[in-house]
Amino acid sequence: MDIDDILREVDPAHHAVAREKQDLQDLTRAWIAERSAPELLHWPSGGLFERINANIKRQIEKVEEMTGDMDPRTNFALIVIQTELERYKYLVRSYLRARIAKIDRHTLHYLSTDELRSRLSEMELAYATRHQALLHNHYLSSFLSSFPPALQNLNDTAGNISMIDPPDLESAVFIRLLRDTLVEGRGVDADGAMDGKESDIVILRWSDAKPLVEEGSAELV
């Protein structure tokens, strides 16, 4: 603990600022990671999205209140607030859409085990289950019902070939190291390892990068 930490603790105003900045950084990092990773990542814990959604709602209410005010000075503040609001909403929207795209592509995969299900938020889980049920019903009524019962499953694993299509966890990603750490990567001809320095940008397979990202030593870029 250094002097900054002590100062921050005794000053409530600083703490509030830190929280908002922190949320923005966390949201941005989550968005970049979700946009870059080949598979669906964990829904952020710690109530990040509840907080962000509540803040956005409050800000929209504030904009509505201020719109009636025709004072030129508050008018400019309003423009700034609205611009920021739009930027924030864009981040949230793009993040959610990137997740939905992954859920849509591999619905059965993300619904297949509890571990994978736990990555989805409550809403996403409801969406995925309902969507899959609708799809299955549609297939059943349009063609599946005329198949022999043994062939009606959509998640068959007979013949060592699974019908559930998982995302390619071996695809390459770019990561930035957030601290000095050993980076190991598996390659075609040989397995590599390097002493990574903070701020290094490394290309490697997602399956090798994942532990580093999860322990917070690296982030996707």
Next chain:
Amino acid sequence: MALPLPPGLTHSEVAFLAEMEMVTVVPRQRLDSIELLSGKTPPLRPPRREQLPLWLALLLKKQRRANIVPPPWLHPTSLQDIIHKETKEDPAAFSPPPPPASSYRADVGRPGMVRRNDNGLDMASPPFRNSCTADALPGYLPYHWLEVAEALLAHAGDDMGAPAGEVRSLLRDLVEVRAAKMRSSTSALEGFGGGLMSLRGVGAMELAETRGFVLGVVDGVRRIGAAAEANRREEEEEGGFRNDREEEESDDDMGI
């Protein structure tokens, strides 16, 4: 509803991120603190310098409410220094990114920006690193260098402190030098068998430009070499007793 884009940030998304970089402004008008979602803005009292995100600084600049102080690395001498580093000192690698200590020092005035975990590590990363403010170190290109430089030249060319044309031509040199490195690094991909490749010092835009190609090559090499890799892994796992078995197998082959 689902996002139709392939994995990896696009150019416009990178530019959007770059607009979150903090820059230093000199206000020309008073402006009270505004409560934003990312925290309160500092009240602007000319001529006191304040730090604001780039998007807000550009908005103020367009309305002639503030001038933007260009970051020290954008100064012609600093750019020449970087070009020297890129071409003479280490012609193979990108010039190093700004050291973390400097961005932390620049941040002392505003403790909210930097998170340090229990090990005392600075976990903030671009664009939350204050590497484009007036306190940034000269001679180091931050991650979003190209986007920030372009935005400042386009909208705040008169604040540059040096002829904008000079800065622009130096930037163009830098872009070309680094683009050549990026291209030569893709030839290193040909033998991407090692599983790792470091691109220390690369910029966000440069990455966005080559991402599709580089990732395509790496994934392609992996798919082509998948069988060879599986064989190699098997061999490594079997390790010790592999020799005996190989002999047996070759005997069988001869028998056939």
